[in-house]
Amino acid sequence: MEYISLSYASLGIAVLFIISAMAVSFRYRLGLEKDLAVGAVRAFVQLTAIGYVLQLLFVSERWYYVVGMLVIMLAAAIKNAVARQSVTLKGMFTTLGISIFVGSALTTAVVIGIILRVKPWYSPRYLIPLAGSILGNSMTGAALALNRLRSDITHRKPEVEAALALGATSRQAVMPMIRDALKSAMLPSISSLMVVGIVHLPGMMAGQIIAGAYPVDAVKYQLMVVYMIAAAVAITSMMVVYLATSLFFTPDHMLKAEALGST
Amino acid sequence: MAKIEFLNVTKTRSIDGEMRNVLDDVSVAVEKGTILAIGGPSGAGKSTMLRLANRLESATSGRVLLDGVDISTIDPIRLRRKVGMVFQLPSLFPLTVQENLTYGPGLRGVEPSSLEAKVREMLDMVDLPDLSPGRLAGELSVGQQQRVAIARTLMNEPEVLLMDEPTSALDPATAKSVLELVCDIRCRYGITVLFVSHSLEHSKLVGDRFLLIVDGRVIEESDIEAFFLGPSTELGRKFLAGELK
């Protein structure tokens, strides 16, 4: 099957969409015209650039180019997860970095090596989009888990200290908060399991179908994708909450005052 | 049970960006089985003093001794079982009364089901003989919650009890009954108690001895009667007259 290749001229017509959005903004004086214009240009530049980079990767088929690209994606994911923290503490970069790396590397390895048996393993056609999707979800899960854990420990400090005063280790003392943080990190990927196919067709599946894949094949891929995302998020957020204990406590099971602010 | 001693304890904290001694060269010894009432204006360092005694925080310099042993050499988990703490707010876990009481022993692997008799005994002790252990802690009145919090701490069979304004969130009548409870506990178990209160009346009711701290420094330490009959310092007289806030 062939798919309709999109020319830049035809793409130009799609700019009308942006212009109509700008018209809405103008009509209701939302002041979003400039943001829309900047956003449209940024999206164009960023996507075009990444398009050329991917093209290069696909043509060269060198494992070190592909791995280099993955490292850049990983760094961006970690940076983004750190930036999403409402309070930044020493050690957050390491905690999020290790967790996102381990969670996504494990999941990606299973998908590429065991489920799809891609040969060669670094084939960018598979590795880049799958790892990208896993990294994106790991990043969101990690950021969510850490934010939630920190804010819960801050708000429930009396309960945490009561547990410590009864002889709980720091991990025992924050176990209820750990469980809540894990739940809030994992719920989005679970609810997407529930609604996938009903509420929306995921982008990757839509793309495959347009590119000419049989819908049933595309569905199998998509199933693998939602399952792997659930696992990646679970592993990543579990690592986050376990590593994060040392951000908030000293080795002697004392709450670090500077980690939570004064009360 | 146990004697607890502060030796030249100083605690430095960064407050609004500058380092301040919130405790400054504090030395005091509390003999086994006595109740030391600790008073002083708000911000004097009373809570900090208690938090150093079970290592919720660490001293900047100086030592705290438990029966002569420097507590910084004791595993904090073991120390905190021996030196229990009750806070101003009950801070119960959002669980049942039973689960709150068995939490401490449960941490060291004691089966909750083997503790039923002990839970009953402790609820009797804190004057809640009719309370069903299956009730959710959040459903109780603050006074009941504070008693449950005390019972929860006693489940660990501590040798020292640190009480940080345990009565200040309670209405006067409930506060009185909790004060009586503190005396009962000392008589029954011989526990050493450090009792912080901003109420002179409460201090007078429970204390054997009185410690006054102002701005992190020990101003007087004396027999409770002696202090209330006539403080030996100018600051003590001012405090008793209610002129220090």
Ligand SMILES: Nc1ncnc2c1ncn2[C@@H]1O[C@H](COP(=O)(O)OP(=O)(O)O)[C@@H](O)[C@H]1O
């Ligand atoms: N977690 C904290 N962070 C920063 N400063 C604190 C903290 N807790 C207490 N302080 C400060 O330390 C000093 C002593 O506080 P505290 O021991 O709580 O006094 P008290 O219990 O006598 O009212 C006060 O100046 C208080 O503002």
Ligand SMILES: [Mg+2]
């Ligand atoms: Mg206080």
